[in-house]
Amino acid sequence: MSTLLWGALPYVVFALLVSGLVWRYRYDRFGWTTRSSEIYESRLLNIASPMFHYGILFVLVGHLMGLFVPASWTDALGLSEHGYHLLSLFGGTVAGLLAVAGIGMLVYRRRTNSAVFRATTRNDKLMYVVLVGAIVAGLVTKLMHSTLSHGYDYRTTIAPWARSLFRLHPEVSLMDGVPVSYRVHAVIGMVLFALIPFTRLVHMFSAPVQYLFRPYIVYRSRGSRELPGAPPPRGWEGVGS
Amino acid sequence: MVMNLDKCIGCHTCSVTCKQTWTNRSGMEYVWFNNVETRPGLGYPRRYEDQDTWRGGWVLNRRGQLKLRQGSRWWKLASIFANPVLPVLKDYYEPWTYDYAHLTNAPLGDDYPVAAPRSLVTGKPMEVKWSSNWDDDLGGGPELAPLDPNVERVRDEVGERITFAFEQTFMFYLPRICEHCLNPACVAACPSGAIYKRTEDGIVLVDQDGCRGWRQCVTGCPYKKVYFNHRTGKAEKCTFCYPRVEVGLPTVCSETCVGRLRYLGVMLYDADRVTAAASVTDDKDLYQAQLDVFLDPDDPEVQRAAERDGIAHEWLEAARRSPVRDLISRYRVALPLHPEYRTLPMVWYIPPLSPVVEAVSESGRDGEDAGNLFGAIDALRIPVEYLAQLFTAGDPVPVRAALDRLAAMRSHMRDLNLGRQPDGSAAGAVGMTGDEIEEMFRLLAVAKYEDRYVIPTAAQADARRLEESAVPETCSLDHQDEQGAAEGGPFGAGSGRRSLPLVTVESFHALRRRQTADREEEVPGP
Numbered sequence: 047m048s049t050l051l052w053g054a055l056p057y058v059v060f061a062l063l064v065s066g067l068v069w070r071y072r073y074d075r076f077g078w079t080t081r082s083s084e085i086y087e088s089r090l091l092n093i094a095s096p097m098f099h100y101g102i103l104f105v106l107v108g109h110l111m112g113l114f115v116p117a118s119w120t121d122a123l124g125l126s127e128h129g130y131h132l133l134s135l136f137g138g139t140v141a142g143l144l145a146v147a148g149i150g151m152l153v154y155r156r157r158t159n160s161a162v163f164r165a166t167t168r169n170d171k172l173m174y175v176v177l178v179g180a181i182v183a184g185l186v187t188k189l190m191h192s193t194l195s196h197g198y199d200y201r202t203t204i205a206p207w208a209r210s211l212f213r214l215h216p217e218v219s220l221m222d223g224v225p226v227s228y229r230v231h232a233v234i235g236m237v238l239f240a241l242i243p244f245t246r247l248v249h250m251f252s253a254p255v256q257y258l259f260r261p262y263i264v265y266r267s268r269g270s271r272e273l274p275g276a277p278p279p280r281g282w283e284g285v286g287s
Numbered sequence: 288m289v290m291n292l293d294k295c296i297g298c299h300t301c302s303v304t305c306k307q308t309w310t311n312r313s314g315m316e317y318v319w320f321n322n323v324e325t326r327p328g329l330g331y332p333r334r335y336e337d338q339d340t341w342r343g344g345w346v347l348n349r350r351g352q353l354k355l356r357q358g359s360r361w362w363k364l365a366s367i368f369a370n371p372v373l374p375v376l377k378d379y380y381e382p383w384t385y386d387y388a389h390l391t392n393a394p395l396g397d398d399y400p401v402a403a404p405r406s407l408v409t410g411k412p413m414e415v416k417w418s419s420n421w422d423d424d425l426g427g428g429p430e431l432a433p434l435d436p437n438v439e440r441v442r443d444e445v446g447e448r449i450t451f452a453f454e455q456t457f458m459f460y461l462p463r464i465c466e467h468c469l470n471p472a473c474v475a476a477c478p479s480g481a482i483y484k485r486t487e488d489g490i491v492l493v494d495q496d497g498c499r500g501w502r503q504c505v506t507g508c509p510y511k512k513v514y515f516n517h518r519t520g521k522a523e524k525c526t527f528c529y530p531r532v533e534v535g536l537p538t539v540c541s542e543t544c545v546g547r548l549r550y551l552g553v554m555l556y557d558a559d560r561v562t563a564a565a566s567v568t569d570d571k572d573l574y575q576a577q578l579d580v581f582l583d584p585d586d587p588e589v590q591r592a593a594e595r596d597g598i599a600h601e602w603l604e605a606a607r608r609s610p611v612r613d614l615i616s617r618y619r620v621a622l623p624l625h626p627e628y629r630t631l632p633m634v635w636y637i638p639p640l641s642p643v644v645e646a647v648s649e650s651g652r653d654g655e656d657a658g659n660l661f662g663a664i665d666a667l668r669i670p671v672e673y674l675a676q677l678f679t680a681g682d683p684v685p686v687r688a689a690l691d692r693l694a695a696m697r698s699h700m701r702d703l704n705l706g707r708q709p710d711g712s713a714a715g716a717v718g719m720t721g722d723e724i725e726e727m728f729r730l731l732a733v734a735k736y737e738d739r740y741v742i743p744t745a746a747q748a749d750a751r752r753l754e755e756s757a758v759p760e761t762c763s764l765d766h767q768d769e770q771g772a773a774e775g776g777p778f779g780a781g782s783g784r785r786s787l788p789l790v791t792v793e794s795f796h797a798l799r800r801r802q803t804a805d806r807e808e809e810v811p812g813p
Contacts, residue, residue: 079500081520084373086408092369099368160409161376165517252499254367254478258360262353262475265558266483266494 051233052221056211059240066243067251080249086161090151098148104141105184108134113208117201131197135188142185149178173245180238183231190227198225204232288541289614289621290462291731292639293693294548297460299323299420301540301549305464308539309526314518316382316407319419320525321540323462325426327435327449327673331419332378335511336436336625342372343509344472344628345565353566353629355476357506367478370502374511380417382407408517426458437676444681445672457668459639461677462548464540465512465525466624466632467491469556469580470565473524476507482522489633490527498522509628537740550730551740552609553602554633555582555589565629570680573626580631581616584609605743610730611635618719618727620689622678637731638674638686640667640693657698657713664690692717696731699724 070078084091112134120130153174156162191198207220221229242248305321324330338344338356348354357363357372376382385402393400406413422431429451432438438449467484471491474482481497482504484490493504493513500520504513513524528538532551536542541549557580564576582589584606593603606612614621614637621635647663648654664687665671671690675683695713699721702709714724730738 075496076519076521078496079498079520082500082502082515083517084370084502085376085515085517088369088373088375092371095369096366160411161406164408164410249499252479254364254480254499254501256480257364257478260480263471263561264474264477264480264483265486267486 048221049218051229052207052218053216055233055236056216059236062240063242066240067248070243070248078248078252079246081165081246083156083159083162083165086165087155087159090155090159094148094151094155096148098145098152101141101144101146101148102181105138105145105181108138108141112200113205116205116209127199128195130201131192131199132194135192135194135197138188139185142181142188145181146185149181153178169245173241173247176234176238176241177247180231180234183227183234187225187227187231191225198228200224200228204228288464288538288634289550289611289637290634291546291548291550291637292459292461293637294546295323295460295462295639296546297323297325297424298545300543300545301462302419304539304543305525308528310523312518313407314516315514315523317376317379317419318514318516318523320512320514321462321464322419323423323460324420325423325458326461326677327426327432327438327458328422329431329434332374332511333417334434334436335374335509337439338509338628340372341374341509341511342506343511344507344630345470345475346629347566347568351566351568353470353562355472355507356509357476357503363476363478363503367501367503370506372506373502373515374505376408376517377417380419380421381413383413383415386412424458426456428456437673440676440681441670441672449670449673455668457670459669461624461636462540463510463512463624464538464634465491465527466510466630466634467525467527468633469558469561469577469631470629471508472628472630473504473508473513476503477501477522478503482513482524485529488527488529488532490529490532491524492526492529493522493524495521495523509625509630510632532742533744535742535744537742541740547734547739549739550610550614550734551742552611553606553741553743554609554612554615555584555593555603555606556580557582561631565631570627571682573629573631574623574679574682574685577623577626577631578616578619581612583616584612599743601743605741608741610734610739610741613727613730618692618723619685620692620727622685622689624677625680626678627680636678637693638678638689639669640664640690640697655697655701657695657716660694660698661691661716664694688717692719692727695719696724696728700728 084095117127117130125133156166156174188197203220203224207217210217210220238247242250302319302321302323306319309320310316310318319331322331330336335341335343342356342358344356345353346356355363358366383404383406386405387402390400390402403412404415405411422428425431432449432451441449467490469489471482471484474484474491477498478501479497479499481494481499483492483494485492498521500515500522502515502522504522504524505511505515507513508524513522515521516523528536528540531538531542537549537551541551560580564580565573567573567576584590584593584603590603611621615635620637622638623632623635625632647659652659654660667690671683671686672681674686674690675681679685695717698713699709702713703725709721711721714721719727
């Protein structure tokens with residue numbers, strides 16, 4: 047069981063994530079969008095959506111810091127274990143609360159605004175359950191295992207395990223003593239990663255950073271069309287008008 | 288494109304045929320790529336011209352460089368999680384249908400059953416409160432007209448009050464499509480780079496596969512002519528009927544215009560001078576700056592450059608015969624819509640003159656005498672200042688000049704009609720010759736289909752193939768299931784390969800045969 051969860055599942059998730067993204071890009075570039083519902087309702091969204099997104103981005107930064115920055119590096123910077131714990135506790139809690147409050151408002155909006163609710167697919171609902179589950183589990187775990195003076199030191203167990211995954215040599219045994227809630231959070235998190243390519247969450251991979259560097263006006267040419275007899279390009283199929 | 292507003296009767300045929308062709312789909316119910324507004328009025332979406340609210344178009348920054356009014360690139364990325372100034376459905380209108388089933392399903396009763404309106408976005412009963420042309424023909428009404436942003440600006444800038452007293456009311460129609468600007472703000476606003484301007488014909492299009500639904504273009508466009516498809520989550524806009532234009536057919540709105548007030552033609556311009564022209568300091572100079580960007584196809588220098596850059600002879604020929612160029616650059620009767628947005632729009636308008644003759648005649652003078660007409664233009668029912676707010680950023684001089692030319696044309700042609708020899712004074716007064724006036728008259732009044740629409744085809748061989756691809760191969764019923772339930776594709780409406788919102792490439796002749804056939808056998812088979 048332990049090997050399955052901490053040795054095999056991460057790689058399955060990673061494979062699903064990568065192949066899913068490739069497949070989605072090839073099969074469904076048209077469906078690759080944020081599917082925004084702002085046009086139905088914008089006042090609540092304008093508060094909740096940035097709140098959630100910034101919250102979750104800080105959470106992401108926190109996770110990257112916790113999992114992929116070894117304790118020895120922060121030690122070298124002169125940050126004590128206790129100092130790190132306080133940073134992670136307060137920073138993480140603030141970011142987590144932002145995200146939870148944001149997504150709480152978003153879910154409320156989605157449920158109560160009938161236009162938004164009508165535009166919600168089953169796929170969205172599944173995604174929301176897993177996403178909210180991952181965030182709430184994470185926040186609860188953090189608060190359950192932390193006091194001001196001391197907290198669970200995942201940087202000796204979970205973090206090395208996460209790094210070992212990338213060395214293609216998973217040290218499954220490191221996860222043995224980890225509290226159950228951390229494990230639950232990790233599993234939900236992995237499920238979430240696997241879902242990304244198949245839900246609207248895919249929009250996170252089209253963060254338009256290139257916008258900062260391109261010229262304002264984009265010109266394109268019609269280009270040379272394919273030869274006669276070839277199947278019509280996408281979107282040009284006859285419709286029998 | 289140039290539209291002659293004098294001739295618009297506000298029949299909305301352009302809007303309806305455009306809708307039938309392009310936006311007759313779910314997710315696009317509220318969208319009108321072409322709409323006809325009554326002026327003065329609020330427009331569609333309501334008060335879209337109020338850029339203090341909607342933040343569309345360009346402004347100059349402190350260094351005199353162009354910048355989107357929306358904000359800098361950094362600001363736009365930072366606020367990407369919710370567009371702070373996106374018009375929502377209620378700013379356009381909530382689309383609805385009627386509960387027709389109730390008419391047949393209603394239980395027997397004393398009253399006639401009624402088909403009550405139902406919202407197309409919530410599916411619930413709703414009260415219809417607004418639509419794309421709710422204030423149609425209400426121009427000058429005291430409730431709505433004072434809210435017209437142009438009226439407000441006339442009040443603020445000129446200090447003049449447009450009165451909306453009953454006996455002084457005025458109105459005219461303003462048909463609008465995407466401006467296909469030379470300096471399009473929607474293109475600049477798109478974070479994904481999915482909107483682009485085509486180098487061949489200048490048509491601005493949205494790459495549906497590249498759009499990620501950030502909605503920045505909707506805000507960026509000061510004319511609010513980019514729309515968000517709320518089912519597919521993608522931006523869509525007027526395509527200038529590119530499948531038709533490529534094969535030499537006019538756009539659907541032009542083709543079906545009852546008043547024949549639309550003109551299509553090629554304008555050559557120097558793309559390298561666009562930014563400089565859009566950055567002139569004074570808003571009022573933008574009209575002239577844009578005129579200077581256009582190139583004269585009769586200029587041998589331009590011809591040589593065109594040949595060097597591989598522009599087909601057919602295109603150069605079309606540019607020379609372009610009715611649009613005549614109206615914009617030669618006769619200077621056409622003016623751009625809201626040049627102050629600095630997008631260098633490419634749908635120009637001939638300002639309306641009509642009521643003036645009537646007004647002068649009523650005062651007992653000869654309404655078509657040039658002298659009387661020129662004098663009356665300042666006292667027009669439609670104030671020149673109002674037109675100037677629409678077409679020249681508030682500068683009355685070019686509007687006045689265009690109206691003078693139209694008035695001179697009336698006077699000159701009246702003389703001809705009555706068999707008198709025009710003395711040329713009317714023409715001379717506006718700096719034209721009698722021959723020019725007559726040519727302009729031909730173009731404005733009697734121009735035939737091929738004179739109004741001078742469209743070079745993209746490439747002849749290509750054109751034929753494209754036309755063939757428009758002929759239906761399968762029965763249209765095969766595609767009926769495409770407007771299915773909310774979960775059309777695995778990832779929401781329109782996702783996946785099968786259920787793309789297919790572009791209707793209309794086959795003109797097939798459609799005509801079907802529409803004019805008397806019997807079923809005459810209709811071309813599938």
